[in-house]
Amino acid sequence: xxxxxxxxxxxxxxxxxxxxxxxxxxxxxxxxxxxxxxxxxxxxxxxxxxxxxxxxxxxxxxxxxxxxxxxxxxxxxxxxxxxxxxxxxxxxxxxxxxxxxxxxxxxxxxxxxxxxxxxxxxxxxxxxxxxxxxxxxxxxxxxxxxxxxxxxxxxx
Amino acid sequence: xxxxxxxxxxxxxxxxxxxxxxxxxxxxxxxxxxxxxxxxxxxxxxxxxxxxxxxxxxxxxxxxxxxxxxxxxxxxxxxxxxxxxxxxxxxxxxxxxxxxxxxxxxxxxxxxxxxxxxxxxxxxxxxxxxxxxxxxxxxxxxxxxxxxxxxxxxxxxxxxxxxxxxxxxxxxxxxxxxxxxxxxxxxxxxxxxxxxxxxxxxxxxxxxxxxxxxxxxxxxxxxxxxxxxxxxxxxxxxxxxxxxxxxxxxxxxxxxxxxxxxxxxxxxxxxxxxxxxxxxxxxxxxxxxxxxxxxxxxxxxxxxxxxxxxxxxxxxxxxxxxxxxxxxxxxxxxxxxxxxxxxxxxxxxxxxxxxxxxxxxxxxxx
Numbered sequence: 001x002x003x004x005x006x007x008x009x010x011x012x013x014x015x016x017x018x019x020x021x022x023x024x025x026x027x028x029x030x031x032x033x034x035x036x037x038x039x040x041x042x043x044x045x046x047x048x049x050x051x052x053x054x055x056x057x058x059x060x061x062x063x064x065x066x067x068x069x070x071x072x073x074x075x076x077x078x079x080x081x082x083x084x085x086x087x088x089x090x091x092x093x094x095x096x097x098x099x100x101x102x103x104x105x106x107x108x109x110x111x112x113x114x115x116x117x118x119x120x121x122x123x124x125x126x127x128x129x130x131x132x133x134x135x136x137x138x139x140x141x142x143x144x145x146x147x148x149x150x151x152x153x154x155x156x
Numbered sequence: 157x158x159x160x161x162x163x164x165x166x167x168x169x170x171x172x173x174x175x176x177x178x179x180x181x182x183x184x185x186x187x188x189x190x191x192x193x194x195x196x197x198x199x200x201x202x203x204x205x206x207x208x209x210x211x212x213x214x215x216x217x218x219x220x221x222x223x224x225x226x227x228x229x230x231x232x233x234x235x236x237x238x239x240x241x242x243x244x245x246x247x248x249x250x251x252x253x254x255x256x257x258x259x260x261x262x263x264x265x266x267x268x269x270x271x272x273x274x275x276x277x278x279x280x281x282x283x284x285x286x287x288x289x290x291x292x293x294x295x296x297x298x299x300x301x302x303x304x305x306x307x308x309x310x311x312x313x314x315x316x317x318x319x320x321x322x323x324x325x326x327x328x329x330x331x332x333x334x335x336x337x338x339x340x341x342x343x344x345x346x347x348x349x350x351x352x353x354x355x356x357x358x359x360x361x362x363x364x365x366x367x368x369x370x371x372x373x374x375x376x377x378x379x380x381x382x383x384x385x386x387x388x389x390x391x392x393x394x395x396x397x398x399x400x401x402x403x404x405x406x407x408x409x410x411x412x413x414x415x416x417x418x419x420x421x422x423x424x425x426x427x428x429x430x431x432x433x434x435x436x437x438x439x440x441x442x443x444x445x446x447x448x449x450x451x452x453x454x455x456x457x458x459x460x461x462x463x464x465x466x467x468x469x470x471x472x473x474x475x476x477x478x479x480x481x482x483x484x485x486x487x488x489x490x491x492x493x494x495x496x497x498x499x500x501x502x503x504x505x506x507x508x509x510x511x512x513x514x515x516x517x518x519x520x521x522x
Binding site for chain 2: 021022023025026049050051052053055056057058066068070072075077079099100102103111124125126127128135136
């Protein structure tokens, strides 16, 4: 388990730190600087095949992004935790490195409104293009605009 | 006269071949697909948001409708997640009951796949046949849980009811019949059927490189030659106590993906037989409070569902409800393969390609 941390800390130095995980086979690494996400992903790509899932947690006003990586040849999981704050809800996209991240990042953009810089096709994925707001945010309020949304421009 | 080089065709969102509401936009030149774009989200029901407003014991009816073709697998996944987070150890009988129910549900799900796949190839009879076999198991699920499509059988700490008396004879009788049908009738119906082979062999190849790039899991991955099954590699429930094989193929075409499911049904039957034989006596559930608080932690669980590796990641904050629940849907990743697998295929094969991935949109859109 420590092997994955050593691999990352060799390249990124003090920007990464290991945290306690309560899941078996899981290595939990916290990345303190979101600008290094691409560099970290390049290192992780050497050991892991896919982005298994991208878990965004809304601790308002900051967001916590948990990138869960998985491999086809082992049962190990690596979780990379990055925080992004209210100054700028954006982070570099890793979908050029992990192609499997493409739709997961689109989903995070759709439901949480996080911008992924350099994403090849950053559109909403589950909700319609003109949906008002990002519903998985904790401060999302169901307004009349949302309640009466039909997706059609109807006039009666 | 000027000729249009290619034109755009919308398949879906409401189309019998898309197995739900799923839209695929293809640019075709003559009869060949040049470009394919998928569009999902028509069945989005905000299940992750609903989870944040529900007690841990109160989410089962919602989780049932995630992948409505294999509802028990979804229930077991969520139950395992809550039990892991709350440190609940289920009794051995409950683990065996869950294993048996999971495998029954897997057979039912694969039978639906075989039927609808056969129908998409052009063989309407196949759906009637597989639904007939599925009904045998559906009656068993109904006998055990009282429900059919959405049984709501699992709960925190075990299952709602014990197996009724004499159910193991019923299950044995049903799986014997299904095994016999698969080994004889289905062989002639699908595997020795020249038309079926012509439509599926060499169609829509998803190779290992593509699997590893897009994150495809489940039978689609095993059809491309990667031997991996979470039931074998990270045994949960009582999969480490039963003996079964993981079928693998090298071809990666629609036929191989079909064959994976056929072989998996036979393996599931093998698992059910062993689990029924070893089914221990004792409690089928331990009592857990209806409203319980889970301390702040991050819990991750993944299991092998009929469509691939499904996972749930739950963030709790000491409250009676989850702070965040993220569901990793296997088909969400698998279905992206269509954008590449369809290119170069004929329009008539598009339907076969979609069906061979076995999408259930309830799971994709969540």
